[in-house]
Amino acid sequence: MSAANENGAVRPSPFAGRLLGAFLRWREASIIVVAMLLTLYFQAANDNFLTEANLQTLSQFIAASAIIACGEIMLLICGEIDLSAGHVFALAPFIMHFANQAGLPIFLALLAALLGSALVGLVNGLITVKLSVPSFVTTLGTLYLLNGFTLTISHGSPVETGGSEAFANVMGASGYAEIIWAFVIVAIMHFVLRQTRWGLHTIAAGGNLIGAAEAGINVARIKIGNFILTSVLAGFTGIIEAFRISSTDPLAGGTAIMFLAVAAGVIGGTPLAGGSGTVLGGLIGAIVLGVLRDGFTLQGINAFTFDMIIGAFILIAMISNIHVGRLQRRGGR
């Protein structure tokens, strides 16, 4: 209660102040405002923005990065990152394809692909944790390794995604299937982060590694588990994208989708430094990036300009995150 007064930083009228304070303390607040302003702007600039057809396109822009962001956010919170996620994205549907070709029903082939993805996560985690290689380096290595591997087994060319039409529809081919998957996964991961021991221990591992270990938390297990989680989510996203476009492409995903996911997490309020973060913020970050991309596409802005805008936006988001965070700390109680 005293901090704000001593610093004299925030002192609006009592009621408005309390309302503002509560809103500021809500981590995702600033980014939600940004998402709403962008939506209003694009709707004002282009009548086609909030139409059924465009919302569907928009949802597809958002879904993939939102799901992978869930994993990356857990990793960022416990002090790690996975640069190879986009290449697990490309590999997983090929594992499914080959397993299916080998005679496994598509559902089991999908499980095999997720298992393969988990294995990549396990290797990333073991090398990082047990051999003390920074995850930035570990996953940079597996990024190239997986890229080469996927290109080799696919001979560099896309194949048609298998499975019945009904299965494909559930898995991402029908209009909103992908975004529904994204919402479900975000809801589950938000719960895991906020309401379970796993989430608490993930924050502890990133916030104070030695302290967490001294409290008896198996930090190696937490980190390796989150690497596996990220890989499985990335593989799953690759699979539902393959079903959506009914083509399995060795060049799909890659660093573009991985960085988009990390950017979504960071814009949503998860710092790269570890120890805190928000899954819900990651979803909103993904929405902001999706709205930007879709909105500018409708406006006919070209791809080069778009990249500049995204870059500037990430910088602005980071700067405001750091400073809003400071304001929150000062204004809080």
Add this chain to the structure above:
Amino acid sequence: MSDPSSQGEALRAEAITKRFGTVTALDGVSMRLAPGEILGILGDNGAGKSTLMKILTGYQPPTTGRLFVAGEEVALRSVDHARALGIECVYQDLALVNGLSVYHNMFLNREKRRAFPPFMLDNPAMRRRAQEILDDIGVNIPSVDLEVERLSGGQRQAVAVARAVGSNARILLLDEPLAAMGARESALIIDLILRLKAKGDLSIVMIMHNYAQTLDIADRIMLMQHGTVTYERASGETSVTELLEIIRREYRARRAA
């Protein structure tokens, strides 16, 4: 293994030796701690205080030597094992997680979970219990919902101590509880330690740097030098001057050698 002479004894170490390769960090250290007693361990950096602490917390096994908890000989296998025996340590580097609330920190790795669904944290129960523990030992924190990064150094140390006490510790090991603290903050922690002592059922071992403070708080002091205990007295039977004289003698002898 119970030994009749160990009546009324919280903790006893006999001839503890710890070697790291060719380096002998502890060389035959023995100590005894009575229930409700506060023992202050003094000594320079590298005297072996922290190594002794790590052995008492089960973090490292001794190379040779025996440990007794409440008269029973034990071989501490892990920090968890020591904790199960009622030995809790509050580390110098503060094992608190900045981004977590006071009550989450107090229940870190001992979280209460709901009956249903069993994988869900029972935050209301933890919040309530944390407040009770803090009230019980007279620690005043604005709110248990606050993230610990918003607390002062003294408050953080108090929360760390409360966490150890709240887990039914019978032996509390404090690693430099007053390090890097101003006078007001120190007073807060000293009061807390004395209140814990007044409750009677808790024995405390403190590693300390400040001789005057140690003599004030501790019932007994133990001076460690180069891996051995060189001096041990009830606090009332020694003084800062005497302790400094021992250190000075040792220092001169070393320089002469």
